[in-house]
Amino acid sequence: xxxxxxxxxxxxxxxxxxxxxxxxxxxxxxxxxxxxxxxxxxxxxxxxxxxxxxxxxxxxxxxxxxxxxxxxxxxxxxxxxxxxxxxxxxxxxxxxxxxxxxxxxxxxxxxxxxxxxxxxxxxxxxxxxxxxxxxxxxxxxxxxxxxxxxxxxxxxxxxxxxxxxxxxxxxxxxxxxxxxxxxxxxxxxxxxxxxxxxxxxxxxxxxxxxxxxxxxxxxxxxxxxxxxxxxxxxxxxxxxxxxxxxxxxxxxxxxxxxxxxxxxxxxxxxxxxxxxxxxxxxxxxxxxxxxxxxxxxxxxxxxxxxxxxxxxxxxxxxxxxxxxxxxxxxxxxxxxxxxxxxxxxxxxxxxxxxxxxxxxxxxxxxxxxxxxxxxxxxxxxxxxxxxxxxxxxxxxxxxxxxxxxxxxxxxxxxxxxxxxxxxxxxxxxxxxxxxxxxxxxxxxxxxxxxxxxxxxxxxxxxxxxxxxxxxxxxxxxxxxxxxxxxxxxxxxxxxxxxxxxxxxxxxxxxxxxxxxxxxxxxxxxxxxxxxxxxxxxxxxxxxxxxxxxxxxxxx
Amino acid sequence: xxxxxxxxxxxxxxxxxxxxxxxxxxxxxxxxxxxxxxxxxxxxxxxxxxxxxxxxxxxxxxxxxxxxxxxxxxxxxxxxxxxxxxxxxxxxxxxxxxxxxxxxxxxxxxxxxxxxxxxxxxxxxxxxxxxxxxxxxxxxxxxxxxxxxxxxxxxxxxxxxxxxxxxxxxxxxxxxxxxxxxxxxxxxxxxxxxxxxxxxxxxxxxxxxxxxxxxxxxxxxxxxxxxxxxxxxxxxxxxxxxxxxxxxxxxxxxxxxxxxxxxxxxxxxxxxxxxxxxxxxxxxxxxxxxxxxxxxxxxxxxxxxxxxxxxxxxxxxxx
Numbered sequence: 001x002x003x004x005x006x007x008x009x010x011x012x013x014x015x016x017x018x019x020x021x022x023x024x025x026x027x028x029x030x031x032x033x034x035x036x037x038x039x040x041x042x043x044x045x046x047x048x049x050x051x052x053x054x055x056x057x058x059x060x061x062x063x064x065x066x067x068x069x070x071x072x073x074x075x076x077x078x079x080x081x082x083x084x085x086x087x088x089x090x091x092x093x094x095x096x097x098x099x100x101x102x103x104x105x106x107x108x109x110x111x112x113x114x115x116x117x118x119x120x121x122x123x124x125x126x127x128x129x130x131x132x133x134x135x136x137x138x139x140x141x142x143x144x145x146x147x148x149x150x151x152x153x154x155x156x157x158x159x160x161x162x163x164x165x166x167x168x169x170x171x172x173x174x175x176x177x178x179x180x181x182x183x184x185x186x187x188x189x190x191x192x193x194x195x196x197x198x199x200x201x202x203x204x205x206x207x208x209x210x211x212x213x214x215x216x217x218x219x220x221x222x223x224x225x226x227x228x229x230x231x232x233x234x235x236x237x238x239x240x241x242x243x244x245x246x247x248x249x250x251x252x253x254x255x256x257x258x259x260x261x262x263x264x265x266x267x268x269x270x271x272x273x274x275x276x277x278x279x280x281x282x283x284x285x286x287x288x289x290x291x292x293x294x295x296x297x298x299x300x301x302x303x304x305x306x307x308x309x310x311x312x313x314x315x316x317x318x319x320x321x322x323x324x325x326x327x328x329x330x331x332x333x334x335x336x337x338x339x340x341x342x343x344x345x346x347x348x349x350x351x352x353x354x355x356x357x358x359x360x361x362x363x364x365x366x367x368x369x370x371x372x373x374x375x376x377x378x379x380x381x382x383x384x385x386x387x388x389x390x391x392x393x394x395x396x397x398x399x400x401x402x403x404x405x406x407x408x409x410x411x412x413x414x415x416x417x418x419x420x421x422x423x424x425x426x427x428x429x430x431x432x433x434x435x436x437x438x439x440x441x442x443x444x445x446x447x448x449x450x451x452x453x454x455x456x457x458x459x460x461x462x463x464x465x466x467x468x469x470x471x472x473x474x475x476x477x478x479x480x481x482x483x484x485x486x487x488x489x490x491x492x493x494x495x496x497x498x499x500x501x502x503x504x505x506x507x508x509x510x511x512x513x514x515x516x517x518x519x520x521x522x523x524x525x526x527x528x529x530x531x532x533x534x535x536x537x538x539x540x541x542x543x544x545x546x547x548x549x550x551x552x553x554x555x
Numbered sequence: 556x557x558x559x560x561x562x563x564x565x566x567x568x569x570x571x572x573x574x575x576x577x578x579x580x581x582x583x584x585x586x587x588x589x590x591x592x593x594x595x596x597x598x599x600x601x602x603x604x605x606x607x608x609x610x611x612x613x614x615x616x617x618x619x620x621x622x623x624x625x626x627x628x629x630x631x632x633x634x635x636x637x638x639x640x641x642x643x644x645x646x647x648x649x650x651x652x653x654x655x656x657x658x659x660x661x662x663x664x665x666x667x668x669x670x671x672x673x674x675x676x677x678x679x680x681x682x683x684x685x686x687x688x689x690x691x692x693x694x695x696x697x698x699x700x701x702x703x704x705x706x707x708x709x710x711x712x713x714x715x716x717x718x719x720x721x722x723x724x725x726x727x728x729x730x731x732x733x734x735x736x737x738x739x740x741x742x743x744x745x746x747x748x749x750x751x752x753x754x755x756x757x758x759x760x761x762x763x764x765x766x767x768x769x770x771x772x773x774x775x776x777x778x779x780x781x782x783x784x785x786x787x788x789x790x791x792x793x794x795x796x797x798x799x800x801x802x803x804x805x806x807x808x809x810x811x812x813x814x815x816x817x818x819x820x821x822x823x824x825x826x827x828x829x830x831x832x833x834x835x836x837x838x839x840x841x842x843x844x845x846x847x848x849x850x851x852x853x854x855x856x857x858x859x860x861x862x863x864x865x866x867x868x869x870x871x872x873x874x
Contacts, residue, residue: 062775067766091780099777106775111768116790116866125786126776162866178776 012079013037014218015061015102015186020074022056022065022242031057031072031242038186038218040079043209045221045229045250047265048239049480050451054222055107057239058188061220062102063087063094078102079185100130102186103179107194109171113163119174120159123147123181130182142181150177150207168344169200173207180211187212188220193228197343197507202551205232224480226269227510227553230254238262268485270510307370309334309501310469315354315364317347317525324350325362326525334468337495337502339512339533341548342522351522352471352505356390368469386416389462393474395454399446405432406442409461416465431460435490452483459490469501470494477506488514509548512537521545557862564858568851575847576628580621583836583843593637593834611635628844634837638830643841647826651845653731654815654822658807660738661745666800669750673757673796674789677765689758692751700810704744704817711740722819731821741818748810749803756799760792767791794861801857808849 015038022031031053038044048054059065060072063086076086078101089097098104106112114122120143127139147154150173163171172192179187189208193201209232212219221233229236229250236253238246238261246259257263308331315328324347332338342348353359355366360376367373368387374380389412392398399408406428413424432441435456446454455475462470472491476484492515495502504515512519512533519536521529521544528542540546591607592599608614612623627633633643676688695703712721723737731738764770765788773787774780815824823842830838862868 059775064771064775066771095777095779097777098775104772104775106768106772108768112772114769114773114787116864117786125773125778129777129779129782164867 014040014079015220016075016077016079017057017061018075020057020060020072020076022053022060022072023070024068025070027070029242030069031060033074034239034242034244036220036237036244036247038220039234040185040216040218041213042234043212043219043221043232044235044237045223045233046237046239047223047226047229049224049265049482051241052239053242054239055190058190058220058222059104061086061186061188062098062104063089064098096130099126099184100182101184102188103182103184105172105175105179105187105189105192107191109175109192110163110168113171113174115163118160118162119166123159123174123178126178126181132182146177146181147174149180149211150174151203152177167200169196169204172196172200172204176204176207176211180215180217183215184217186218186220188222190222191224194223194225198509198548198551198553199343201228202553205553208232225553226254226266226481231553238265265482268482270481270484270488270508270514308332309336309369310355310503311365311367311370312351312355313365313367315351315362315366317350317354317359317362324525325354328364328522328525328527330520330527330530332469332501332503334501335495335499336518337491337504337516338518338520339516340503340505340520340522341507341509341512342505343507345524346522347525348505348507348522349473352390352473352503355469355503356388356471357385358390382416386412386465387468388471389465389467389469390471391455391458391462391473391475394478395446395451395458395475396478398458399454401446404443404445405437405449405457405460408446409457409464412461412465427464428460431464432457434463434494435460450483451479452486455479455483455487456490459487459494463494466498467500469503471503471505473505474507476511477508491515509537510552521548557868560862560868561859564855568855571851572844572848575851576625576844577621579840579843579847580624583840584617590637590834590836593836594640624840633841636830636835636838638833638835638838643837646838647823647841647845650821650823650826653820654808654811654824656732657738657741657745657811657815657820657822658804660742661749661807662804664742665746665749665753665803668746669753669800670757670789670793670796672750673754674761674784674792676754676758677761678784680762685758688754692754695747696751696755700744700748701813701817703747704740704814707740707744707747708817723821724819741814741820744814744817745807745811748814749807752799752803753796757792757796760795761788764788764791790864794864797857797860797864801853805850805853808846808853 017034017036020031020034021029023029034053034057036044036046046054046057056066056069061076063076065071072087074087077084078086078097084093086094086097113119117125123143123146124139127133127142128136133139133142143159144154147159152158152170152173163174166174175192192208193204196204205228208219208221211217221229223229233250236246236248236250237244238253238259240261246253246257246262253262254266257266310330310332312328312330315325316323317325328351330338340348340352350359354362354375357366357373357375357377357380360374360379362375365372366375368384371384373384377385399405406425409428409431410424413427418424418427428442429439432438437453437456437460441449441453441457446457449457458475470491476487479487488511491502491504494500502515504511516533518531519529519533520527521536521542523542523544529536529540529545536545537549540549589604591604591611591613595603595607612620615623624634631644633647635641636643636646639646672688676685679685708721709715712719719739720737721740723731723734723741770783770787773783778787811822812824812827814820815822816828819825823845826838827842829835830842
């Protein structure tokens with residue numbers, strides 16, 4: 001269709017896709033004339049939002065179609081197998097191809113590694129099937145070699161581990177090792193770094209880049225994260241609703257985008273400098289998206305000695321010998337937004353759960369408006385509970401699928417003892433209005449809503465009792481960048497309109513200037529950096545913060 | 556780690572058995588009738604009754620009798636049968652082995668067949684075989700065991716075909732397995748009662764596993780389909796099925812009562828029915844505790860299978 005073929009087809013490509021159409025079993029077309037070429041040693045990023053068909057296109061290159069999809073039409077040829085079309089290959093030949101000539105790195109290694117098999121055995125399996133080398137001894141040696149290539153330990157004991165004994169980043173590197181084991185000529189990477197921390201992501205990206213260059217492997221990198229694209233890709237193809245709408249070198253696409261959709265997508269990417277305007281709402285400032293602390297203060301006309309809204313003192317928590325939180329001190333003023341930044345395992349979620357009273361095993365104090373709160377929600381008063389509201393990471397599991405949106409949103413009101421049904425309905429409507437969902441959503445169920453809409457509904461549920469503190473636990477991590485931008489928009493607006501405080505928990509430091517006035521960096525249960533956003537980002541005190549800043553992919 | 560978990564389950568199991576023994580003991584205390592009277596008959600004199608009560612310790616307080624009985628279980632002395640006057644252990648040993656043969660044969664047939672049919676059904680989802688298998692298993696699951704037994708008798712030994720004997724008639728003192736033809740119908744009935752659950756559970760877990768990321772990954776590695784099924788899919792489907800198998804095996808230990816009665820099979824089920832009719836309290840107690848023990852042991856085994864097939868429980872997690 002509108003796809004533009006680049007100059008590179010002059011060189012023999014490792015894989016070329018022409019005129020690929022894919023239909024569902026109900027005969028609905030999901031891919032429209034997709035075309036691209038992969039060159040040895042170069043990486044093409046296929047960028048798009050969830051549902052744009054990028055994974056479908058990637059898997060079609062391997063002749064694999066997920067449930068509900070009928071076979072596609074068009075031609076997909078591998079450089080090595082000459083003119084043969086992958087789409088018309090019999091199963092037998094496809095099997096010989098997969099893993100040997102074209103390999104796949106899955107999105108979530110935790111789901112894609114067999115939990116009951118040792119990692120060494122899983123890598124060995126692919127070598128054995130494709131008859132790599134002449135003997136088992138040779139294959140075993142290759143397992144060790146490829147583990148070393150992805151920067152993992154390769155001794156016997158490590159190979160005998162099960163997937164659950166590895167961290168997420170290590171699991172993903174095992175997945176990459178498995179893909180590179182047979183020295184394929186093409187490798188399809190399906191968002192392999194989603195769900196990894198920035199520093200782990202940086203390591204994994206480096207591994208991918210280095211291996212594909214060294215072994216002259218052609219890579220297809222499927223992602224929605226444009227920052228990663230800038231780090232890694234040589235070429236970029238942008239997909240929108242099953243079509244490639246823009247295609248060119250990474251430089252061209254990222255720095256002079258032609259298509260409106262690409263521009264919109266680029267605008268939605270949060271940047272550390274806070275120059276991009278993420279979203280449309282200029283909540284507080286007009287010059288810069290960032291919300292300045294002093295502006296909030298002026299706006300609220302707070303007296304200088306105002307009492308902090310939330311005060312956490314010496315908060316500590318340990319499970320057995322493992323210290324999860326180790327003496328946390330922080331305070332949050334009314335109307336202020338604080339980012340709680342940390343990697344998985346840093347204790348950031350535990351801390352926010354302690355604040356909300358969902359975890360009552362802590363020692364130390366949490367005070368709201370100067371009044372010390374009891375550890376668990378059950379012991380807090382209804383009004384204390386109402387003042388702190390919690391929004392969960394995954395909108396897919398935090399809403400009861402059997403309840404309509406209005407039923408879910410009114411739960412806090414029922415708990416607060418609002419008897420009148422019509423009164424509750426009004427409040428629900430008001431809350432839904434605030435999150436821009438409107439009346440038509442009241443009687444729908446979460447299953448009919450997109451991820452972004454569900455998260456809005458979850459925010460509405462938190463807002464319905466007019467809290468003074470909103471604890472947002474990684475609420476944008478499961479969402480696409482443009483949806484993330486609109487959620488950030490929403491939070492900033494609510495913050496400004498209702499002078500609500502935010503505790504925004506995230507692992508994404510790039511969001512800092514877009515949502516927070518102050519930042520607390522959490523590492524291994526301790527706050528290692530704490531202060532105004534600008535101060536922390538420009539002059540990080542702790543080496544960990546410096547390291548995080550160094551690892552951010554950006555462009 | 557895993558040995559500690561198994562040990563803990565073992566201790567819990569013993570505790571459960573102890574509670575069950577208490578329940579059984581008190582439930583049988585409530586049964587009407589006097590064991591001494593039952594043994595000696597209506598014409599017995601008061602003196603002889605009193606002497607027998609003394610001999611059977613029936614005059615002791617309940618807790619002494621309970622402890623004596625409990626001690627007896629551990630030493631293999633299950634008391635004296637009121638009906639025959641012989642020791643309960645001697646009376647039951649033959650019956651137990653007869654029942655075990657029935658259960659073992661039924662289990663050996665039902666488990667593999669159920670797993671294979673369930674797996675195949677999942678692989679041919681929504682095709683003819685799958686529809687037939689799920690339909691038939693639903694019908695079987697909804698029929699009570701005696702109905703299945705009666706239908707089988709009508710079909711295979713009386714009205715339609717006269718192929719198999721409908722009752723077991725081994726001469727006393729001779730082992731049941733010397734007459735394999737007589738075993739067919741009771742075994743078949745048990746198999747048909749148990750197998751639908753295994754098929755349905757295996758099909759359901761298999762469908763779930765076939766949708767999983769690691770099965771897709773195995774296919775994308777180029778693993779041949781047969782190996783995908785045997786190496787990557789089935790091992791994960793077995794854990795939940797083991798639980799169902801355990802429940803079914805345990806059910807068989809108790810459900811065998813009806814089937815043994817139906818086919819006049821000389822197992823513990825038959826013995827239990829006889830004992831209740833004869834007010835043979837000691838035998839009822841012994842059989843109840845044996846069936847309870849079977850439940851506990853089978854469930855313990857299923858838990859062990861679950862732990863052993865799950866490496867997350869077997870090994871320490873990431874540091």
